[in-house]
Amino acid sequence: MTLALTIGVLVFGAVFLMLQRGLVRIILGFVMLGHAVNLMLMSAGGVFRRAQPLIGYNPADVVSDPLPQAFVLTAIVIAFSITVYMLTLAATGSDDDTEDLS
Amino acid sequence: MVLLILLLVLAAAVIGTPLADRALGRHAGWLFAGVLLALAGVVLALAPSVLADGHTPGFTLPWMPQIGVGLSLRMDGVGWLFTLLITGVGGLIMAYSTRYFPPGRRLGFYLLMTLFAFAMTGLVLADDVVLLYVFWELTTLTSFYLIGLSGPGASRPAIRTFLITALGGLALLTAVVLMVLRVGTTRLSEILADPVWSQDPAFATTIALLVAAAAFTKSAQFPFHYWLPDAMAASTPVSAYLHAAAMVKAGIYLLMRFTPAFSDLAVWNAALITVGLITAVVGAVFALQQHDLKLLAAYSTVSQLGLLVAVIGVGKEAALIAATVHTLAHALFKSALFMVVGVIDHQAETRDLRELGGLARRMPVSAGVTALAALSMAGVPPLLGFVTKENIFKGLLEAPGPMWVGPSAATAAVLASVFTFAYSFRFAYGTFWGTPRGSTDVHEAGPGFLAGPAVAGVAGLVLGPAVPVLNRLGERGAADTTGTYYPAGLSLWHGFSVDLFMSLAAIGFGALLIRWTASGERMAGRTLFPVNGPTVFEFLHEGLVGLGRRVGDLTRSDSPTRHLVMPVLVLTAMAGVAAGAGIEVPDQYGGTTHPLDWPLVVLATVAVVGAVMTGSRMACLVMVGVAGFTTALWLFLLGAYDVALTQLVVEILTVVVAALVLRRLPRRFHRAPRSRTVLTALIAAAAGVSAALGTYFLTGRRDISGPGQYFLDHSEEDTGGTNVVNTILVDYRALDTLGELIVLGVSGLIIIAVLNSSGLLPSHGSRWVVVSRRSAAYDADDNTLIMRAISHVLLPLLVVWSVYLTVRGHTDVGGGFVGGLVAGAGFALVYLAAPSASVARIKLAYPKIIGAGILVAISSGALGYVDGSFVKPLHTGVSLPWGGSFHLTTALIFEAGVYLAVVGVVLTALNQLGLEESRPGDSTLGLMAPTPDQPPTNAPEEGSGDHPEDPLGTVPNGGTR
Amino acid sequence: MSIIDIALAAVVVSMIIATYRVLRGPSGADRGSGSDMVFYGFVALVAILGIRLGTALLVDIVVVCTLVGFLAAISLARLTAGGKR
Amino acid sequence: MTPTQIAGDVLILAGALAFLVGAIGLLRLPDLYSRLNGVTISGAFGPALILIGLLVQQPSVGNALKVGLALVIQLATSAVGGSAMARAGYLTGAPQAEETRFDDLVVELDEQAGKEHPGYSRPDT
Amino acid sequence: MSAALLPLMVAVPLSAAGLLALAGLPPWLNRVLLLAPSAGTLVASTVLLWITRDGTVLSHNVALWPDGIAVPFLVDAFSALMLWTTSLLVLVCAAFAIAVGDDRTSYFCPLVLVLSAGVAGALMTGDLFNMFVFIEVMLLPAYGLLAMLGSPRRLRSGRVYVTLNLLTSTVFLAGVALVYGAAGTVNLGRLAGAAADSSMVAVGMGVVLLALSVKSAVVPVHGWLARTYPSTSPAVTALFSGLHTKIAIYAIYRLYAVVFDGDSTYLWIGVVVFGATMVVGVLAAVGEETTRSILVFHLISQIGYILLGVALFTELGLTAGIFYLVHHMIVKASLFLSTGAIEKAHGTGALDRLGGIAAREPLLAIAFMVAALSLAGIPPFSGFVAKLALVAAAFQAGEWVVAVVAVAVSLVTLMSMLKIWGGVFWGVAPEEADRPVHGPHTEAGSTPVLVRPEVPAAMLAPCVVLAATTSGIGLGAAVLLDLGSTAAANLLDTSTYVEAVLG
Amino acid sequence: MRAKNVLNRILGILWMPVYLAYDLLTGSLRVGWEILTPGSRISPAFVEVPLRCRSDFEISMLANLVSLTPGSLTVAARQDPATVWVYSMYTESHGSTLRYVHGMEDRLLRATRLEGAPPRPQDLERGERGQRR
Numbered sequence A: 001m002t003l004a005l006t007i008g009v010l011v012f013g014a015v016f017l018m019l020q021r022g023l024v025r026i027i028l029g030f031v032m033l034g035h036a037v038n039l040m041l042m043s044a045g046g047v048f049r050r051a052q053p054l055i056g057y058n059p060a061d062v063v064s065d066p067l068p069q070a071f072v073l074t075a076i077v078i079a080f081s082i083t084v085y086m087l088t089l090a091a092t093g094s095d096d097d098t099e100d101l102s
Numbered sequence B: 001m002v003l004l005i006l007l008l009v010l011a012a013a014v015i016g017t018p019l020a021d022r023a024l025g026r027h028a029g030w031l032f033a034g035v036l037l038a039l040a041g042v043v044l045a046l047a048p049s050v051l052a053d054g055h056t057p058g059f060t061l062p063w064m065p066q067i068g069v070g071l072s073l074r075m076d077g078v079g080w081l082f083t084l085l086i087t088g089v090g091g092l093i094m095a096y097s098t099r100y101f102p103p104g105r106r107l108g109f110y111l112l113m114t115l116f117a118f119a120m121t122g123l124v125l126a127d128d129v130v131l132l133y134v135f136w137e138l139t140t141l142t143s144f145y146l147i148g149l150s151g152p153g154a155s156r157p158a159i160r161t162f163l164i165t166a167l168g169g170l171a172l173l174t175a176v177v178l179m180v181l182r183v184g185t186t187r188l189s190e191i192l193a194d195p196v197w198s199q200d201p202a203f204a205t206t207i208a209l210l211v212a213a214a215a216f217t218k219s220a221q222f223p224f225h226y227w228l229p230d231a232m233a234a235s236t237p238v239s240a241y242l243h244a245a246a247m248v249k250a251g252i253y254l255l256m257r258f259t260p261a262f263s264d265l266a267v268w269n270a271a272l273i274t275v276g277l278i279t280a281v282v283g284a285v286f287a288l289q290q291h292d293l294k295l296l297a298a299y300s301t302v303s304q305l306g307l308l309v310a311v312i313g314v315g316k317e318a319a320l321i322a323a324t325v326h327t328l329a330h331a332l333f334k335s336a337l338f339m340v341v342g343v344i345d346h347q348a349e350t351r352d353l354r355e356l357g358g359l360a361r362r363m364p365v366s367a368g369v370t371a372l373a374a375l376s377m378a379g380v381p382p383l384l385g386f387v388t389k390e391n392i393f394k395g396l397l398e399a400p401g402p403m404w405v406g407p408s409a410a411t412a413a414v415l416a417s418v419f420t421f422a423y424s425f426r427f428a429y430g431t432f433w434g435t436p437r438g439s440t441d442v443h444e445a446g447p448g449f450l451a452g453p454a455v456a457g458v459a460g461l462v463l464g465p466a467v468p469v470l471n472r473l474g475e476r477g478a479a480d481t482t483g484t485y486y487p488a489g490l491s492l493w494h495g496f497s498v499d500l501f502m503s504l505a506a507i508g509f510g511a512l513l514i515r516w517t518a519s520g521e522r523m524a525g526r527t528l529f530p531v532n533g534p535t536v537f538e539f540l541h542e543g544l545v546g547l548g549r550r551v552g553d554l555t556r557s558d559s560p561t562r563h564l565v566m567p568v569l570v571l572t573a574m575a576g577v578a579a580g581a582g583i584e585v586p587d588q589y590g591g592t593t594h595p596l597d598w599p600l601v602v603l604a605t606v607a608v609v610g611a612v613m614t615g616s617r618m619a620c621l622v623m624v625g626v627a628g629f630t631t632a633l634w635l636f637l638l639g640a641y642d643v644a645l646t647q648l649v650v651e652i653l654t655v656v657v658a659a660l661v662l663r664r665l666p667r668r669f670h671r672a673p674r675s676r677t678v679l680t681a682l683i684a685a686a687a688g689v690s691a692a693l694g695t696y697f698l699t700g701r702r703d704i705s706g707p708g709q710y711f712l713d714h715s716e717e718d719t720g721g722t723n724v725v726n727t728i729l730v731d732y733r734a735l736d737t738l739g740e741l742i743v744l745g746v747s748g749l750i751i752i753a754v755l756n757s758s759g760l761l762p763s764h765g766s767r768w769v770v771v772s773r774r775s776a777a778y779d780a781d782d783n784t785l786i787m788r789a790i791s792h793v794l795l796p797l798l799v800v801w802s803v804y805l806t807v808r809g810h811t812d813v814g815g816g817f818v819g820g821l822v823a824g825a826g827f828a829l830v831y832l833a834a835p836s837a838s839v840a841r842i843k844l845a846y847p848k849i850i851g852a853g854i855l856v857a858i859s860s861g862a863l864g865y866v867d868g869s870f871v872k873p874l875h876t877g878v879s880l881p882w883g884g885s886f887h888l889t890t891a892l893i894f895e896a897g898v899y900l901a902v903v904g905v906v907l908t909a910l911n912q913l914g915l916e917e918s919r920p921g922d923s924t925l926g927l928m929a930p931t932p933d934q935p936p937t938n939a940p941e942e943g944s945g946d947h948p949e950d951p952l953g954t955v956p957n958g959g960t961r
Numbered sequence C: 001m002s003i004i005d006i007a008l009a010a011v012v013v014s015m016i017i018a019t020y021r022v023l024r025g026p027s028g029a030d031r032g033s034g035s036d037m038v039f040y041g042f043v044a045l046v047a048i049l050g051i052r053l054g055t056a057l058l059v060d061i062v063v064v065c066t067l068v069g070f071l072a073a074i075s076l077a078r079l080t081a082g083g084k085r
Numbered sequence D: 001m002t003p004t005q006i007a008g009d010v011l012i013l014a015g016a017l018a019f020l021v022g023a024i025g026l027l028r029l030p031d032l033y034s035r036l037n038g039v040t041i042s043g044a045f046g047p048a049l050i051l052i053g054l055l056v057q058q059p060s061v062g063n064a065l066k067v068g069l070a071l072v073i074q075l076a077t078s079a080v081g082g083s084a085m086a087r088a089g090y091l092t093g094a095p096q097a098e099e100t101r102f103d104d105l106v107v108e109l110d111e112q113a114g115k116e117h118p119g120y121s122r123p124d125t
Numbered sequence E: 001m002s003a004a005l006l007p008l009m010v011a012v013p014l015s016a017a018g019l020l021a022l023a024g025l026p027p028w029l030n031r032v033l034l035l036a037p038s039a040g041t042l043v044a045s046t047v048l049l050w051i052t053r054d055g056t057v058l059s060h061n062v063a064l065w066p067d068g069i070a071v072p073f074l075v076d077a078f079s080a081l082m083l084w085t086t087s088l089l090v091l092v093c094a095a096f097a098i099a100v101g102d103d104r105t106s107y108f109c110p111l112v113l114v115l116s117a118g119v120a121g122a123l124m125t126g127d128l129f130n131m132f133v134f135i136e137v138m139l140l141p142a143y144g145l146l147a148m149l150g151s152p153r154r155l156r157s158g159r160v161y162v163t164l165n166l167l168t169s170t171v172f173l174a175g176v177a178l179v180y181g182a183a184g185t186v187n188l189g190r191l192a193g194a195a196a197d198s199s200m201v202a203v204g205m206g207v208v209l210l211a212l213s214v215k216s217a218v219v220p221v222h223g224w225l226a227r228t229y230p231s232t233s234p235a236v237t238a239l240f241s242g243l244h245t246k247i248a249i250y251a252i253y254r255l256y257a258v259v260f261d262g263d264s265t266y267l268w269i270g271v272v273v274f275g276a277t278m279v280v281g282v283l284a285a286v287g288e289e290t291t292r293s294i295l296v297f298h299l300i301s302q303i304g305y306i307l308l309g310v311a312l313f314t315e316l317g318l319t320a321g322i323f324y325l326v327h328h329m330i331v332k333a334s335l336f337l338s339t340g341a342i343e344k345a346h347g348t349g350a351l352d353r354l355g356g357i358a359a360r361e362p363l364l365a366i367a368f369m370v371a372a373l374s375l376a377g378i379p380p381f382s383g384f385v386a387k388l389a390l391v392a393a394a395f396q397a398g399e400w401v402v403a404v405v406a407v408a409v410s411l412v413t414l415m416s417m418l419k420i421w422g423g424v425f426w427g428v429a430p431e432e433a434d435r436p437v438h439g440p441h442t443e444a445g446s447t448p449v450l451v452r453p454e455v456p457a458a459m460l461a462p463c464v465v466l467a468a469t470t471s472g473i474g475l476g477a478a479v480l481l482d483l484g485s486t487a488a489a490n491l492l493d494t495s496t497y498v499e500a501v502l503g
Numbered sequence F: 001m002r003a004k005n006v007l008n009r010i011l012g013i014l015w016m017p018v019y020l021a022y023d024l025l026t027g028s029l030r031v032g033w034e035i036l037t038p039g040s041r042i043s044p045a046f047v048e049v050p051l052r053c054r055s056d057f058e059i060s061m062l063a064n065l066v067s068l069t070p071g072s073l074t075v076a077a078r079q080d081p082a083t084v085w086v087y088s089m090y091t092e093s094h095g096s097t098l099r100y101v102h103g104m105e106d107r108l109l110r111a112t113r114l115e116g117a118p119p120r121p122q123d124l125e126r127g128e129r130g131q132r133r
């Protein structure tokens, strides 16, 4: 439940930031959303087993599912790549404001 | 087979047009006239077999067998008549065209005319509904271009015509689809013979209405009639062919073709008779109102088509005999009249009746031809038109339904004929007799020009007395449409009968009308309705365009927020629906909550609340960083150390890069009105609740997954690695990792590319932040010395540590990504510690590092083919000199590639975003530019073919111009 | 609740206080100092969690944390001064 | 619990409390510069105690090396970070506490123009 | 062709991209390295089409790990068809880009190569997470291409494009998480029918499909596409329209067939949504005033048509949808390129600033019109067969309303095509069409030259190739219908596919 | 002489952590007391401290030692002539801060130089309010 709660809180913050003016806040919102989804992937692997999947360190029955961890690692790096690019976009143009001029 | 040859000859004519045009110019028309008339001869030769013996030649070739569509052709009596008209009248018009146009090449015209002839022939011969539809649309299409060919003024009329007829086409398409689905074949003859039409009246009614709608648009029936006069923007040969003889007859053909299915359907009878007669009357009245001869002829066509539609609607044998022969008569007199209009227009340089008159003396042949055609149109004996029109009256008298229907219908037809008589008179008299007006310097046209109209006009005269030769045709037409043989008994004189009196009434009242209206002049120029068709069309068109603009306005925003909110709402709604519907979920597997989790929930909440509340960019960045670190701690708690480590480093690098960007922007965020904030918070709350509920109910409800257990059990044996996550990354799912590496590398490349194209905002320090210059703390060289000293110590430490993490990744916490990120952090440190931006730049060719990383990773993947598959890791144990052995795997090379790419990207971000400012095409990349010999800027290229005035600055070297 | 848990709570409370400073400012450098504090808090948390979870692996991570946390501090300082080196 | 464990726990608790003190300083101290001194407690003293506590609880050569390394790096970086932040604050005119007695930084370059510096608050008496 | 070679369709373009980033090669070599891998994929996918035409599914466990563990690469008729079409488009669009000089901008060539590699990977993978990765591989270059080429508005568009796609990718990932959470696997073979059996999986897959729907710009989440595609360079728009939304559509087809097993419970949602997409897209198109924005809204409208096939989920519906998909990719690219050529040559795509081009450039006009008529479903071009089959499928499935909508929308489609035709190809060009053209390097003071712009042959050729292809598909519809129905059969009965995944 | 120097230096290095720990502890206690008790007893000042350090390394080490000690903080530095500007929370007088930092410098130079710390310059002290004498 704690993890679900954390995810909910993060999603709230992420969506709130995403819906603001200015690309920077949108980007930061996405960074947060990325965290939430990564935790969701971890949660999908199950949160009962919590020992690190290093062979020989822990008893087999408490070792956590390594597959979601690999997914999350991949996802983190992909999200990072896009974040850095979006930050570049925020630094081009005339401002990072994203509202329509009218 | 003969049908296929017919079509193939026409197709060959189409394909041959460019050649003919090049060789003969406008005289190519003679060639095509020859071809068409020869084909008409072939058709005539088929008459004994088709008309007398009732043979129906056919042909079939598969086209789209999956949906049963074939290239099926069939010629019965109706098809024979229309084929004859298309080829015969077409031939005359082709000949006429050679004189109509000024000398020169006429590729477009001849191409489209032959294509039209091809399409029309295909249409009337098709025995496959889909094929029929194809040719139907092809006639629409060619007509569109033929009208548009007449220049800029014709473009709107062409478009209006196209859209109206296409509307009908869609009705036909719908009918076709429904019929095919219902009957299970695309063969037209089989469909028409199917019992479904009598068994399922609802279905029959639907199809009947759709087919009628298609025919009404094509044959210019009220209220779609207006396109036909509108299309008079086209050149005269086009009008003569399409708008008199052929295309408008496609609708008539369609109605006749489908009569077997619908003739007993009250809706069909009522719709056709009503619409047809309204059109006949209205068209005739309109015709009398025209000054322009061509428009007069056009409205006349509308009216005549109305009569045909109405009489087909009767659905009885006599009516269809009348329809068959009147179709022929109309084609003859109307094409003659249209061609004559062209002649008059040419010779007198006007076709306005107010400027014409008394030309008979100077243009006697034209006058004669016109008189013949007009008399036939007016239904005056002994011309063919008289006989056919009388048959129409007779046919209409048999209209099904209550007693009064037949007489009323016939009366309406007589009324139309009264006006017909009047405008026919006006046409001929007003032009050639009457008061001489306009230019007197008018001469008779040459024989080539007059041949076409003369033949058509004289044919009407000859066929009048010789009308019994058409008996076979009429009977066959009736038999093909009603299924029963009925003696036609056509003759110029067949005693006193009701229809003879009706003819006489039409002529008599017509004469009176001429008198009352002074040859129609008193009616001319008046309008019957307050609006005309094109206006209504354009009004609707504009309305649709305006509606479209408003629909487009809904999303016309460059604000990401506007576009982001919709998916979020949809997703939230979906969660709501799922929650509302209720989903069966198993119980949670084990406990999902641990006391140590709570501090993290608190931290996450604090971070989110802070990020949401603050107006400071920096504070928001820090708060998001806090959320990221909290996430990393979560990962620790969940046993994902590799991931947590990566998360930590990524988070820090994000902060570093974001800080480089934020210095270019105002310190505080843009403000938003309170209402927006509240709304946003509500949406965000809904999304948050959805995410939390989704996670709570849909995860954590099973034991470890099958693949997860497999990895734990086998990774050491399979790969020699004990860090299971790492073995998944570089061994089991190296493909994911390769993709991830590519994504990372490409992000570096696109950062460079975008900045080369657009440039950065200036570094806004001076604008947003006041920095005191009056202190010892100002000088950067001095004040960075502490950091530099530290970075000199830390950099080697970080690099060594990063290599250590990379190498040990397979067995312990670490890996190429974390390693690369740590090394990247080291470079970031050096960058940040440097005393000035120019010194700070790390002069490594970072795009090349990225490229090298990609190549190294893929090469190691390709090595896998040695063992049978891409990215299959190869293993070997290297025994060390001091005993023991080192487990060597190609996965390590893969890791090296990953490491390189990560370092390259971090360097890219730092160097590119760290610039004070950049302009588009800033050549800071020097040697790294992808195509160094082609400067990205606008600088002129040495030795290239580009001229300074080059309007296409973008054409590359050697561009063809 | 063990001693370690109390320590953990103390660090978390400290971090929340530091967060207040980040949000409150008033100067950019104040926000920066607050954020430094938060990051130190994370280092401390990782270390304490290492003890609490009884794993030595986290020490490695502490090293990385301290190394990279520094970057954030300098970046934010630079940002505070509007990019001035 | 063994004595080393107790000692370790105590060290860790002490470190955490020191941390807390630094944090409270962030609230209570009057200006950026004094607050940064509070941060030093949390950045150097607190972590040092915690890390040593960790070592005491899990003593090994490897851990000693790693903890030593972590300690050195933490001390060095927190010091540099503090300095950098102080300088950034000074450059952008972070306000100084009432009690500030004098400011040699400004005097250094230009005595007369000192007042124009937004951060200048050197008392006259 | 050994199935083990399938990953090469990803690896080869990626290697070329890596090489281009690594070494500063001469321009001609850049171009060769850009075109050769696509040509290779075209050839390879032709072979694959031949192999899979009878319903065969080629499969390979990448790195030879056991079933359910390895990432599987598969090709059946559907994916082979998509591979063929996408590689053709990459080839043609790249040729056009070279003709207009897009390839001279930084990293254009490697980015296009990576894009095509991502597309190939996404088409072949049989693993949900791997699909996410390849979609990202496809998207990253797109982010750059969109923002580095085209009008000054491209940066703002670039922001919309990135944020939208990032959101959907993240949502996709969340969906993958939920699926994994419920089913414990992301392997499509193991997930076969899972959503039909378990509502937990259905929700997860629903999230995935929603993300894909946003990516394919379905109403009401379509606005982003309309705002972003027109602002980049024409070649890139053509490339995106042919590849990006289409991969999402492909994935929707594939995933719905495999994981939902075509569950009819949810089909009505698709019918409603896709019907609305047709209508909204076409209405908006008719309201636009520049060539590309009209075409872009059409793109949205046509996406409704294509997806209707999967919402019907009958054999005819799927066949029609797949046929429509392939037809649309080609035709749309052709239209973007032919109007793009005009845009490049005349410096504008505004209808009121162009005119009379048909008379001066008849070949270009024909190429445009063929594609435009095909788009509107006028026979004998491929669009007609597509529309016919789809409408028939809709009627057959008893979806009368949407069938009539599909028919009606095609008239409005024709209307907006004629709007372009009337505004650009017919009529008269306004005075400024002959406006003095300053070369980019004109020295101040030199007299501007009056130039009547003309589309060079190098730009014309790609448009003509694609227009010829659509005519060919229309006249030789049997071939594509055959392949489409094989593909549809594979979707209806996924057992072959699933067996191939699981070995 | 040489051996003695080396020994001296080694001792200097070994003593450093001890001094540091001591400074850290006392500084933390002093500032902690300030934080935890009501009222304010601080008398802060920014003090310019001329140094005998020569290399970047020495200067940074000194600056860091100063910063590490709660109660004092390096705000700015200069390479030539070597100087640091120290923020000191408890400034009794200009001279007291100078003496404090120079004491640290002595210990540092003993660890970094074979020849040990040079004598402290005597003419740098300023008056109560920081004016040069």
Ligand code: NA
Binding pocket: E351, E352, E353, E354, E355, E422, E423, E424, E427, E428
């Ligand atoms: Na125009």
Ligand code: NA
Binding pocket: D036, D037, D040, F066, F067, F068, F069, F070, F071, F072, F073
């Ligand atoms: Na200090």
